[in-house]
Amino acid sequence: MPASSSRSVRRAGGSLAKHATLIVVSVLLGFPLLWMVLTSLKTDPQSLAIPPLWWPHPFVWSNYPDMLSAVPFWRFVLNTLMYAGVTIVGVCISSSIVAYGFSRIRWRGRDVVFQVMVGTLLIPFFATLIPLFTMYKHFHMVGWYLPLMIPTFLGSSVFSTFLLRQFFMTIPESLSDAARVDGANEFMIYSRIILPMAKPALATVILFQFIYCWNDFLGPLIYINNPVWDPLSLGLNLILGTYTTDWPWVMAAATAATAPIIILFFLTQRTFIKGIAIQGTGVKG
Amino acid sequence: MQVDVQANESPVAPMTVASAPRKNSLRSSRRRALRLGLLFVSPWIAGFLLFFTYPFFATIYYSFTDFNGVGAAHWIGFANYVNLFRDPLFKTSIFNTFYYTAIELPLSTVAALGLALLLNMNARGRAVYRTIFYIPSIVPIVASCMIFVWLFNPAAGIVNDLLIDAHMPSPDWFFSVAWSKPSFILLGLWGLGQPMVIYLAGLQAVPRDMYEVAALDGAGPWQRLRYITLPMISPVIFFNAILQLVLCIAYFTPAQVIESADIGGPGTSTMFYVQYLYEQAFLFLKLGYSSAMAFFLFVMSAVIMVLLFRSSSRWVYYASEQQ
Numbered sequence: 001m002p003a004s005s006s007r008s009v010r011r012a013g014g015s016l017a018k019h020a021t022l023i024v025v026s027v028l029l030g031f032p033l034l035w036m037v038l039t040s041l042k043t044d045p046q047s048l049a050i051p052p053l054w055w056p057h058p059f060v061w062s063n064y065p066d067m068l069s070a071v072p073f074w075r076f077v078l079n080t081l082m083y084a085g086v087t088i089v090g091v092c093i094s095s096s097i098v099a100y101g102f103s104r105i106r107w108r109g110r111d112v113v114f115q116v117m118v119g120t121l122l123i124p125f126f127a128t129l130i131p132l133f134t135m136y137k138h139f140h141m142v143g144w145y146l147p148l149m150i151p152t153f154l155g156s157s158v159f160s161t162f163l164l165r166q167f168f169m170t171i172p173e174s175l176s177d178a179a180r181v182d183g184a185n186e187f188m189i190y191s192r193i194i195l196p197m198a199k200p201a202l203a204t205v206i207l208f209q210f211i212y213c214w215n216d217f218l219g220p221l222i223y224i225n226n227p228v229w230d231p232l233s234l235g236l237n238l239i240l241g242t243y244t245t246d247w248p249w250v251m252a253a254a255t256a257a258t259a260p261i262i263i264l265f266f267l268t269q270r271t272f273i274k275g276i277a278i279q280g281t282g283v284k285g
Numbered sequence: 286m287q288v289d290v291q292a293n294e295s296p297v298a299p300m301t302v303a304s305a306p307r308k309n310s311l312r313s314s315r316r317r318a319l320r321l322g323l324l325f326v327s328p329w330i331a332g333f334l335l336f337f338t339y340p341f342f343a344t345i346y347y348s349f350t351d352f353n354g355v356g357a358a359h360w361i362g363f364a365n366y367v368n369l370f371r372d373p374l375f376k377t378s379i380f381n382t383f384y385y386t387a388i389e390l391p392l393s394t395v396a397a398l399g400l401a402l403l404l405n406m407n408a409r410g411r412a413v414y415r416t417i418f419y420i421p422s423i424v425p426i427v428a429s430c431m432i433f434v435w436l437f438n439p440a441a442g443i444v445n446d447l448l449i450d451a452h453m454p455s456p457d458w459f460f461s462v463a464w465s466k467p468s469f470i471l472l473g474l475w476g477l478g479q480p481m482v483i484y485l486a487g488l489q490a491v492p493r494d495m496y497e498v499a500a501l502d503g504a505g506p507w508q509r510l511r512y513i514t515l516p517m518i519s520p521v522i523f524f525n526a527i528l529q530l531v532l533c534i535a536y537f538t539p540a541q542v543i544e545s546a547d548i549g550g551p552g553t554s555t556m557f558y559v560q561y562l563y564e565q566a567f568l569f570l571k572l573g574y575s576s577a578m579a580f581f582l583f584v585m586s587a588v589i590m591v592l593l594f595r596s597s598s599r600w601v602y603y604a605s606e607q608q
Contacts, residue, residue: 018408025403026417032432032475033420035443039435048441051450094328101325107318117329120337122527122590124535126559127583130566130576131343132336134354154332161329186321215425217538222567236427241546247435254428261423269416276479277486 033258040064040251047247063252067239070249073256075228076235083145083220083231084213090152091160091209092202098155099164100190104176114165121158125218133222147223148216152209160205166278167201168194204275207268214261232257344583347576354570365577375578377553378561381466385557386533389470393529394522397477401484402510415485422478430542433472434459434549459549466555472539480525487521488514519601527593534586535559558582 039047040063041056067073102114136147155161171194179189195202217233224230230238239253265272323330348365350358369375400418404411421429437444437458445455456464491514499509515522537559544550544560562582566575 015408018406022403022408022414025400026414029421029475030417032429032436033424035436036428036432050441050446052441052443052446098326098329101322105318105322105325107322108315109319110322113326113330117333120333122531122586123337124531124559124582124586126535126537126562127579127586128337128340128344130347130572130579131340133566134343134572135340137354151332151336153328154335155329156332156336186325190325211423215423217426217542221541233425233427236425236431237542237545240427240431240542240548244546244548247438247441250431251435254431258424258428261425262420265420265423266416273415273419273482276482 036251036254036258039247040255042248044246044248047251060248063248064256067249067252068256071235071239071242071253073235073253076230076232079229080214080231080233083148083216084210086145086149087152087213088206088209090149091157091205094153094155095157095160095205096164096195096198096202097190099161099168100194102161103165103168104171104190104194105186117155117158118162129222136223142223143225144229145220145224148219157205157209159208163205163275163278164198164201167198171197200271203268204271204278207264207271208275211261211264341583344576344579347573348580350573350576352573352576354572358573361573365574366581368574369577369581374553374556374561378556378558381554381556382534382536382558384466385470385536386530388467389473389533390526390529392470393474393477393480394526396474397480397525398484398522400477400481401488402514404481404485405488418481419478422476424476426538427542429472429475430539433468433475434543437468437471459543460551462551462554465550468549469536469539469555480529483525484518484521487518491517516602520603523593523597523601527590530589530593531586534582534589537563 038054038056041059041061042053043060046053046056046060102110102117132147133142136142141147175193176189179193184192214232216231217237220231220234224234227234227238236253236257240250243249243253347358349360349362351361351364352358404415404418408414424432436442439445439455439457439460442458444458448455458464458468495513495517496509499513504512536557540550540555540557540560541563544555549555558578559582562575562578565571565578
């Protein structure tokens with residue numbers, strides 16, 4: 001059977017090419033993080049050696065405690081956790097209520113209003129920033145996290161509302177009808193039936209809001225002007241500006257900021273990927 | 286308006302079906318649904334009025350004044366706009382943003398789609414590859430700036446070491462006027478996990494039998510990509526392109542991080558539009574002037590969006606339209 005054997009050879013060759021491509025791309029995309037970790041374990045002269053020293057020799061673990069004690073790293077982390085914690089509460093409450101209104105109740109104009117909400121995603125952040133900043137300044141709120149927290153209680157996280165709405169729409173209407181027959185009002189249906197069923201969707205929302213806060217640079221840059229309240233992102237920027245030429249320290253800081261997020265990603269990978277894929281589901285016809 | 290009148294007439298909260306009169310006319314039950322719906326959506330409506338409507342009109346107003354955040358705002362007509370178009374840095378910032386967008390948008394589309402196509406080949410160990418491809422996009426932005434400035438360090442960076450070994454030109458990357466923008470583009474191309482996952486979901490939704498029929502008709506891989514995959518996922522391409530475009534127009538954080546740490550972006554070579562706006566507003570407190578920039582930004586992005594949505598009818602294929 002020469003035909004089938006040539007086909008299987010070709011298939012094996014194709015599979016080899018496939019894996020070779022995947023591996024090359026993986027190395028390209030993974031290398032920056034590997035190099036970050038390797039640099040963070042070198043001494044200063046080692047990191048600058050020419051030709052480059054690939055493997056730290058010896059491993060300088062002390063870069064980490066040294067860096068962590070030279071800057072208020074834990075303070076940055078605490079500030080970030082507080083920012084994330086409060087906004088997670090805000091997003092979970094307001095986005096789920098709003099999403100309920102956009103999915104479980106039929107009212108005239110609902111879909112138009114929903115489209116307006118999604119449309120706000122296209123408006124550049126800076127197009128509305130200046131009056132907002134002036135407003136918060138007028139109420140003496142600039143300097144701390146209130147300007148970043150308040151909007152989350154008013155449904156500012158369009159992504160979360162969108163995601164919860166998609167989930168709510170999959171819950172059969174008959175459940176609500178049964179509850180209505182039993183005399184439950186709309187708020188009871190929301191809080192006692194729909195919300196408990198939406199735990200997986202809420203988990204996704206919490207995860208994304210946490211990562212958003214962990215990485216948010218722009219919001220704190222505008223509103224936080226006291227280094228005591230700096231979140232991790234501004235703290236890292238400070239470290240970068242202060243220890244610019246001390247690459248092992250800078251890389252130790254980058255590693256310390258990145259590791260928790262990557263660990264979280266590994267623990268929650270499925271929730272994660274599903275959550276992003278759902279964003280694309282609104283697109284289809 | 287009518288809704289409010291009705292709300293005043295009837296008992297305040299006929300929220301439960303059970304308490305409502307049995308012989309509800311269709312109209313009043315619709316009205317109740319409207320009231321209920323608006324009640325649930327009201328947090329967002331309040332936010333929309335407070336965080337979009339008010340600042341939108343206030344921005345337009347400020348843009349015609351000399352507002353500086355402290356004193357009263359004086360009406361100065363079109364002076365801010367006239368000055369904007371005489372401001373060479375304003376033009377530079379538009380050029381830089383345009384440069385970045387014009388290269389980053391197509392490259393990121395091709396790259397994210399390419400990654401998704403690679404993952405969609407069903408190779409063994411796909412989950413591992415997907416994880417590796419995705420992870421760069423969750424690295425905190427400041428950390429990824431740190432990593433890239435270090436990788437591309439002109440003197441001691443590993444990239445230039447490798448380039449010199451390969452007898453290739455080794456530019457100064459972030460430190461060079463000519464190479465700073467391409468450096469930022471490379472940085473942007475590292476974190477495409479989000480569009481990649483959305484593309485992957487789109488690819489997996491393409492019906493398998495379409496490929497089987499095409500294969501029977503003798504269509505090769507390229508033809509299948511060109512005539513089945515791309516048309517079928519064109520709505521996803523459109524969606525991702527818009528998201529990416531919004532990010533490009535508002536490109537700010539990496540440039541701000543790297544320039545504020547003084548480790549790249551020489552001169553005005555990476556002064557992007559929104560960065561210039563930020564500088565004028567928060568460093569020089571020229572709030573009137575920067576409001577004019579903000580309104581111009583809004584108009585420009587609205588025009589681009591409208592053009593993009595108009596063009597979409599020509600190249601975006603929605604399967605449901607055919608039915």
